[in-house]
Amino acid sequence: MSSDTRVRFAPSPTGYLHVGGLRTALYNYLFARKHGGTFVLRIEDTDRKRFVEGAEEALIDSLRWCGLDFDEGPGARGDEDGPYGPYRQSDRQELYVAAANKLLESGHAYRCYRTDDELQQIREEHQANKSPGRLKVRLPEEESARRAADGMPSVVRLKVPDGETLSVNDLVRGEVSISSDIVDDQILLKSDGFPTYHLANVVDDHAMKISHVIRGEEWLPSMPKHLLLYRALGYELPQFAHLPLLLNSDRSKLSKRQGDVAVEDYREKSFYPEALLNFVAFLGWNPGDDREMFSLDELIEEFSLKRVNKSGAIFNLEKLSWFNQQYLRERPVAETIGQLRPLLTEKGWGEFDDAYLAEVIELMKERVTFPYEIPELGSYFFVDPTEYDEKTVKKRWKAESGERMTRLAERLEGGSWKADDLETVFKDQAEKEEIGAGQFIHPTRLAVSGTGVGPSLYHMLETLGEERCLRRIRKATEVLG
Ligand code: GLU
Numbered sequence: 001m002s003s004d005t006r007v008r009f010a011p012s013p014t015g016y017l018h019v020g021g022l023r024t025a026l027y028n029y030l031f032a033r034k035h036g037g038t039f040v041l042r043i044e045d046t047d048r049k050r051f052v053e054g055a056e057e058a059l060i061d062s063l064r065w066c067g068l069d070f071d072e073g074p075g076a077r078g079d080e081d082g083p084y085g086p087y088r089q090s091d092r093q094e095l096y097v098a099a100a101n102k103l104l105e106s107g108h109a110y111r112c113y114r115t116d117d118e119l120q121q122i123r124e125e126h127q128a129n130k131s132p133g134r135l136k137v138r139l140p141e142e143e144s145a146r147r148a149a150d151g152m153p154s155v156v157r158l159k160v161p162d163g164e165t166l167s168v169n170d171l172v173r174g175e176v177s178i179s180s181d182i183v184d185d186q187i188l189l190k191s192d193g194f195p196t197y198h199l200a201n202v203v204d205d206h207a208m209k210i211s212h213v214i215r216g217e218e219w220l221p222s223m224p225k226h227l228l229l230y231r232a233l234g235y236e237l238p239q240f241a242h243l244p245l246l247l248n249s250d251r252s253k254l255s256k257r258q259g260d261v262a263v264e265d266y267r268e269k270s271f272y273p274e275a276l277l278n279f280v281a282f283l284g285w286n287p288g289d290d291r292e293m294f295s296l297d298e299l300i301e302e303f304s305l306k307r308v309n310k311s312g313a314i315f316n317l318e319k320l321s322w323f324n325q326q327y328l329r330e331r332p333v334a335e336t337i338g339q340l341r342p343l344l345t346e347k348g349w350g351e352f353d354d355a356y357l358a359e360v361i362e363l364m365k366e367r368v369t370f371p372y373e374i375p376e377l378g379s380y381f382f383v384d385p386t387e388y389d390e391k392t393v394k395k396r397w398k399a400e401s402g403e404r405m406t407r408l409a410e411r412l413e414g415g416s417w418k419a420d421d422l423e424t425v426f427k428d429q430a431e432k433e434e435i436g437a438g439q440f441i442h443p444t445r446l447a448v449s450g451t452g453v454g455p456s457l458y459h460m461l462e463t464l465g466e467e468r469c470l471r472r473i474r475k476a477t478e479v480l481g
Pocket of ligand 1: 009010214
């Protein structure tokens with residue numbers, strides 16, 4: 001890679017890829033590609049209690065499905081992962097222990113021998129007294145020494161200094177400052193010897209030469225602790241960009257309760273990855289004009305952290321469906337035919353040639369979000385209707401309709417079946433009978449499709465062909481009278 005720009009997506013493998021995670025991955029990817037940099041995937045799996053079998057594979061599979069290839073990370077280059085590996089935190093344990101020891105030696109961290117009960121009590125008192133500032137967990141030195149001598153278990157904590165203003169210039173949020181007095185002495189190494197997110201994250205971002213940390217706003221409160229760690233470890237600070245929260249339409253934080261949040265759910269529901277990516281790209285970013293359709297390459301071209309908003313982004317599912325519909329319309333028809341065929345076979349609706357299916361798709365693609373909806377909403381393109389929508393019958397099939405339709409069918413028989421010619425006949429017949437053309441149009445749609453809605457009638461008739469249409473019109477006059 002030519003540039004020093006190195007970014008990373010650092011998910012904890014929880015078993016699925018959250019759409020917020022996808023957004024973080026996408027922005028990192030776009031930033032890397034835009035600047036000729038490197039996109040690293042790092043698996044943050046130090047929380048062994050939360051280990052989920054197969055989660056890493058599923059996550060990588062989802063990223064690849066979306067087309068977000070990473071340059072370094074597990075399996076990035078076949079057998080090789082990249083020059084800064086290993087890329088799984090569980091394989092990097094010694095680095096964290098070494099960093100913790102360094103911090104202990106330099107006095108920026110200390111061993112804490114507090115018991116769980118004590119900590120519980122400290123927290124309760126802190127809350128009850130509405131005490132300002134940090135939790136008072138530090139023990140007098142002699143007491144720590146005594147507990148150490150007793151062999152009591154300990155954790156390593158960051159020793160947060162007093163009275164400092166910790167600030168960082170976030171690329172999205174501008175200057176963010178906080179007083180060190182309200183920052184707790186963060187645990188860095190747990191009693192089981194595993195690091196917490198904070199220590200491992202900072203150690204790895206440094207070791208992997210990450211230049212820009214682009215992640216969700218939920219990590220902003222961790223910033224002061226990270227700043228202290230960078231300083232204490234003598235690491236150069238990367239640039240930070242915290243992306244806006246994803247919200248439900250009621251502006252609450254996006255949660256599972258309100259619908260699907262996993263990329264895998266949308267994949268299962270047959271969304272196009274391009275549509276999902278395009279949708280997710282707009283959760284917190286826009287190009288500054290009214291263009292909405294962007295391929296991944298176009299996003300790379302346009303993306304800039306400068307255009308990422310501070311305020312929360314509403315996760316609007318209707319918009320996602322809209323994107324999917326746009327992508328379906330642009331799809332090569334051969335691909336959609338390929339998706340349609342097995343569905344028709346499954347339903348036992350027989351064989352249809354490519355030309356016919358292409359016409360059906362052309363007529364229906366404006367009306368559906370997914371290819372599988374074509375046989376659902378347009379079953380009449382494949383089988384004769386077996387029933388007629390009751391409301392439409394009531395509204396559209398008049399006492400005279402049966403006889404009128406018989407006369408119309410007679411006139412249509414053997415004539416041209418081109419949409420324009422059909423329209424001429426319908427209008428002409430209506431004029432002759434001194435009625436509105438609607439008296440033919442609506443009953444015809446009902447007769448041939450069984451429903452009151454659908455694509456342009458004359459084009460639909462043209463596609464269905466004379467034989468099907470006349471058979472269905474005659475059948476309807478028998479059934480509906
Ligand atoms: N492991 C964290 C997560 O699951 C990474 C946060 C970060 O990017 O620093 O989101």
